[in-house]
Amino acid sequence: xxxMSGDVEWAATIFSRLxxxxxxxxxxxxxxxxxxxxxxxxxxxxxxxxxGTMFPPDTIISPDLNAWLYLELRSMAFLAEKLGLxxxxxxHAEQLKKAINDYLWDExxxxxxxxxxxxxKRRISWTDGSLPGTVGxxxxxxxxxxxxxxxxxxxxxxxxxxxxxxxxxxxxxxxxYGIRSLSCSSEYYNNACWGxxxxxxxxxxxxxxxxxxxxxxPLNWFVFHALLFYGFNAEAEALADDTFKVIAMSVEKLxxxxxxxxxxxxxxxxxxxxxxxxxxxxxxxxxxxxNNPRLPLFVP
Numbered sequence: 001x002x003x004m005s006g007d008v009e010w011a012a013t014i015f016s017r018l019x020x021x022x023x024x025x026x027x028x029x030x031x032x033x034x035x036x037x038x039x040x041x042x043x044x045x046x047x048x049x050x051x052g053t054m055f056p057p058d059t060i061i062s063p064d065l066n067a068w069l070y071l072e073l074r075s076m077a078f079l080a081e082k083l084g085l086x087x088x089x090x091x092h093a094e095q096l097k098k099a100i101n102d103y104l105w106d107e108x109x110x111x112x113x114x115x116x117x118x119x120x121k122r123r124i125s126w127t128d129g130s131l132p133g134t135v136g137x138x139x140x141x142x143x144x145x146x147x148x149x150x151x152x153x154x155x156x157x158x159x160x161x162x163x164x165x166x167x168x169x170x171x172x173x174x175x176x177y178g179i180r181s182l183s184c185s186s187e188y189y190n191n192a193c194w195g196x197x198x199x200x201x202x203x204x205x206x207x208x209x210x211x212x213x214x215x216x217x218p219l220n221w222f223v224f225h226a227l228l229f230y231g232f233n234a235e236a237e238a239l240a241d242d243t244f245k246v247i248a249m250s251v252e253k254l255x256x257x258x259x260x261x262x263x264x265x266x267x268x269x270x271x272x273x274x275x276x277x278x279x280x281x282x283x284x285x286x287x288x289x290x291n292n293p294r295l296p297l298f299v300p
Contacts, residue, residue, distance in 0.1 A: 003296060008082050015079055022072055029065070032117065034099045036069055037061045044144070046181070046211040048195035050188050051114040051123055051140045056200050060123070061115040063104050064144040067151040070096050075298060097153050104148070110161040112145040112154075141172065141183040143211060143219055149226035152299075159230040167223060168235050175263040177246040178215040178239065179223045184263070189213045191262045193270045214260040214269055215246060221280045225287065225297065233289055240284040247281055 002011050031037040037060060038044050041052025044064055051060050070093055077089035106113050106122045108129065116123040126136030146167065148154055154162065166172040172183040182189050190196070195210040220243045227236035246261045250268035257278050258268035286293040 002079065002082060003298065011079050012083055015083060015085075018076065018079070022069075022076060025069060025072075031061045033061075033103045033115075034095055035061050035103060035115070036065050038065055046143060047209045049144055049211050050142050050182055050186065051116075051144065053195075054140070054188075054199055055116060055118065055123070059117045061104065061117065062144045063100065063112040063114065064147040066096060066100050066104065067147040067153060070100065070153060071151050071298070078298070100148060100153055101155075101158075105154075105158065109141075110158075110165055111141065112148045112162070114140065114142075114144060136187060138172070138183050138185040139187055141166065141186055143173075143179070143181040146173070146179070146219065146223055146226070149230070150222040152226075152229055154230075156230060159226070163227065163230060163232060163235075167227075168232070173223075175215060176242065177261055177263060177266040178217075178220040178242050180213055180263045181211040181216060181219060182213050184213070186212075191264065191269070209260070209270065213263055215263050216260045217243060217247070217278045217281055221277075221284065224284055228287060228289075237288055240281075240288065243281045243284060247278060 002008065025036065029036045029039060037058065038052065040057055041047070041049055044052070044062065046064065049062070052062065073089045073093035073096065077087060077093060080087040080089060100112070103115055104112050104122065106124060109124055111124070113122040113124045115121070123140050124138065126139050129137060131137070149159055149162065149167070166183065167179070168174045171185055173180050175184070180189070189212065190210070191213045192210050194208060195212065220239060224236050224239050227233070227239065246266045247257055249266050250257050250261065254268060254272075256273045257275060259271035259274040260269050261267065262269055283293065283295065285291065287297075
């Protein structure tokens with residue numbers, strides 16, 4: 001809003017409350033290594049994200065929360081500069097970025113991954129991940145790992161490796177209709193309308209949607225912008241086209257959109273007459289090279 005309007009006066013009225021909001025996350029969701037964790041998986045919006053539902057609450061450090069907080073810190077630094085205030089938000093953001101790359105990037109796999117505080121290691125496979133091709137090797141490779149790409153935390157070398165190996169690979173995240181919410185090489189991959197009952201947590205919260213396979217438009221949006229930033233323009237354009245395609249299929253079949261879609265067939269899955277974030281699809285072509293988007297992205 002401040003970028004588009006220049007309304008610094010409004011920013012001054014809200015800044016102290018934004019600081020309290022951010023302090024809440026930093027105080028109550030802190031984790032070792034200068035990182036942060038969801039107290040319960042459903043807080044992420046990825047309601048039944050596989051790592052959070054298979055392991056005890058409060059024991060998993062997820063890439064998504066840390067990437068979101070990195071962007072929040074950079075946003076606060078931007079507002080502080082506009083208001084002429086000194087702050088430590090830039091330094092904190094850079095410290096968080098370093099911690100994400102130090103502890104949540106797995107060099108052997110070439111991807112970001114959740115950190116399991118119980119085992120003291122990144123959690124991608126069932127075992128130690130030393131035997132590629134074995135059962136459980138990609139069990140926990142979920143959409144949470146994609147958000148650092150959207151936040152531009154990965155180096156160009158990291159991003160290219162991760163995008164080519166996982167993001168645009170049909171063996172993992174890329175489906176004919178967008179981005180799967182869990183690698184299809186995971187043994188937990190499924191396209192159920194509702195999530196499987198979790199081992200831990202409130203089943204009423206963790207089964208009312210499914211982020212263990214289906215395509216969700218926000219994931220397409222996040223990955224679309226990551227692809228553009230890291231120079232995968234053709235792949236970004238194809239993803240925008242497929243996002244339109246899956247929504248059009250829903251409207252043609254039902255007369256309305258649903259909230260998520262079967263990653264292999266494009267079938268609309270759940271929540272009749274859903275709009276909300278699906279409208280992001282309409283904006284995607286504006287961000288392709290040569291176009292002029294109505295809404296500029298915040299660039300940290």
